Amino acid sequence: MxxxxxxxxxxxxxxxxxxxxxxxLEAGVVSHDRLRIVEPDGLLAAxxxxxxxxxxxxxxxxxxxHVGVDPFSLREFADERGRLDELVACQVGAKRPTVPLFFDHARDVVDRYDLESVVLEARVLxxxxxxxxxxxxxxxxxxxxRACVLAIGHGRSYTRPEWALDIQPGAPVAHVWDERFDPEDVGDRVGIVGGGITAAQLTASLARPSREVTVVARSPFRVATLEAGREWMHVSRTLEGLQSLPPTSRKRQQVVTEVRRDGTMPPEVFSRLRRAIDRGWATLERNEISTVTPGGGTVVVTCQDGAATWFDDLVLATGFDSPYNAPLLERIREETDLQTGYRGGPALEDGTVRWLRADGTPSRVAVSxxxxxxxxxxxxxxxxxxRRAWDLLVDELEALVSGSEPACQP
Ligand SMILES: Cc1cc2nc3c(=O)[nH]c(=O)nc-3n(C[C@H](O)[C@H](O)[C@H](O)COP(=O)(O)OP(=O)(O)OC[C@H]3O[C@@H](n4cnc5c(N)ncnc54)[C@H](O)[C@@H]3O)c2cc1C
Structure with a gap:
């Protein structure tokens, strides 16, 4: 090897x-030949x-x-190409880019910095x-x-309800993030399970006169412009309050869970869902599924109140599993002395996002x-x-790369 x-x-x-x-690259901390991004599936592809x-x-x-450096570069990119109409006004706050505009700009950034040349197409084990x-x-x-940054996202493990765990692979039941799920391939009667933004977006995008879409949600939809309060968007006393709790404690994770408005959707997404329902293209079923029986290319769904129906496809929009269950993190936990805490989460140095060793000193592994x-x-x-991780990491990486931070015995 x-x-x-x-x-x-x-x-x-x-x-x-x-x-x-x-x-x-922009800060000149490394040159192209001294930087690698290890990614198996293509930059931004996942x-x-x-x-x-x-x-x-x-x-x-x-x-x-966005992924670039200058906060206004996406707007300029849109302006230069006559695509300002793809910055969509919203009820609160600044305009937001459409998905094609965001990714076209991101591709432009990737090309401008020639990032493909630093990719190693592989998975880190x-x-x-x-x-x-x-x-x-x-x-x-x-x-x-000399240093490594883990930027592995959520991982590929998704939350599935109990009744979905034993369903055979060929059945028309998929999680929305499964590799095999393609929204282009769904049939005329579709069931979507979930009550959050993903279920709402999927329902609105699949709904049309020729298709019956039913969204099965156990609790009411909730609307919020942002995923947490604005006070969390800046380095502030709020964040300092979080960091005053013990680094790997359950309490820290609880605070994050409590202040995140997970499952909420911005008003625009809710309006799109409502339009689909008002037009009669989608139905909202406030219920909880108890059993699912695939057969004959369809799937029969029975709810807790005994009501039963069938779908050509049943799609789970039921979220992600714990990010700490990623195989790479499991392996690091098993094989190194890097500190972990509640639910296996990494113990990071608050001022730098460097992963702490067992002796409490910051390691050469950082996390974003x-x-x-x-x-x-x-x-x-x-x-x-x-952006925030970068602000904390720049000096650290510079010191580790230049050798000004002395080697230590891990
Ligand atoms: C549908 C959707 C919409 C969202 N909308 C917004 C939004 O509007 N605004 C916003 O700020 N955030 C949004 N988010 C949150 C969003 O996830 C993040 O902004 C962003 O995608 C997170 O980037 P990431 O690099 O951490 O993770 P990812 O985009 O998941 O990237 C992680 C990468 O790591 C790779 N990887 C994983 N394990 C390994 C390994 N062992 N070796 C090598 N590579 C590995 C994966 O292949 C993947 O490419 C949205 C999320 C979703 C799912």
Missing amino acids: TVSRTDVAIVGGGVHGVHLAVRL FHEKCRQCGMVEFRSPFVH GVTERADGVDLETTDDDLSA GIVAQGTLGPFARNILGA
Whole structure:
């Protein structure tokens, strides 16, 4: 097995990995030949596919949140191409980009920084720290870096209701994020399970006169413009309050869970759902499914009140599993002395997002994205979180790359 050497290895080429790579190059912390993004599926591809699968039309975040450096570059990109109408006005706050505009701009950023040239098309299986660097075991060449940033997102594990766990692979029941789920392929009678933004977006995008869409939700839909209060968007006393709690404590995770408005949708998405229902293209069933029986290419669904119906396709919009269950994190927990806490979450240094060693010193492994939410708060997973992680990491990575931070014995 060949081992390549580099200065910074970024694990994951989603929004966070791409943004960090751009910032590193822009700040001159590394050159192209000393940077690697390890990503098996193509830069931003996983996120783009999720947006397609749920029929998302526009972003929830404002146009200044994107993968580039200058907050106004997406707006300028739209202006230069006569696409300002793809910045959609919303009831509260700044305009938001449509999905095609966001990804066309992101592609432009990727091309401008020639990021494809730094991609190693592989999955990282393990990460171990040594005195003056980090070794990454991958499904391709192994990598040796001075520092590494984990930007692996949510992972591929999704929440499925109890009744869905034993369903055979060939049955017409899929999770919206399953690789095999293609919204182009659904039949004329579709059931969607879930009461959050994904269920609402999918319902609105699949609903049409020739198709009956039923959304089965056990609790009422909730509307909120943002996924958490604005006070969490800036480094403020609110965030300091979170960080005053013990780093890996259950309490920190609870605070994040409580302040995140998970399952809510912005008013525009709710209006689209309502329009579909008002037109009679979609039906809302306030109920809970108890059993599902596939057979003959369809699926029979029985609810807790005894009502039964059938669908050509049943789609679960039931969310993500814990991000700490990602195989890479499990392996790091098993094989290294990096500290973990409640539910296996990493213990990060609050001022730097570097993962702490057992002795409490910061390691050469840093973390960005949802996995850093105990430190960066409820917007850690969002595009904003990538910008904040960068602000904390820049000096750290510079010191680790230049060698000004001395090697230590891990
Ligand atoms: C449908 C949808 C809409 C959203 N809308 C918004 C929005 O409007 N605004 C907003 O701010 N946020 C939004 N979010 C939140 C969104 O997830 C983040 O903004 C963004 O996608 C997170 O980026 P990420 O890089 O952390 O994760 P991801 O985009 O999931 O990228 C992680 C990458 O890591 C790779 N990876 C994972 N494990 C490994 C490994 N072991 N080795 C190598 N690579 C690995 C994956 O292949 C993937 O490409 C939305 C999320 C969803 C699902």
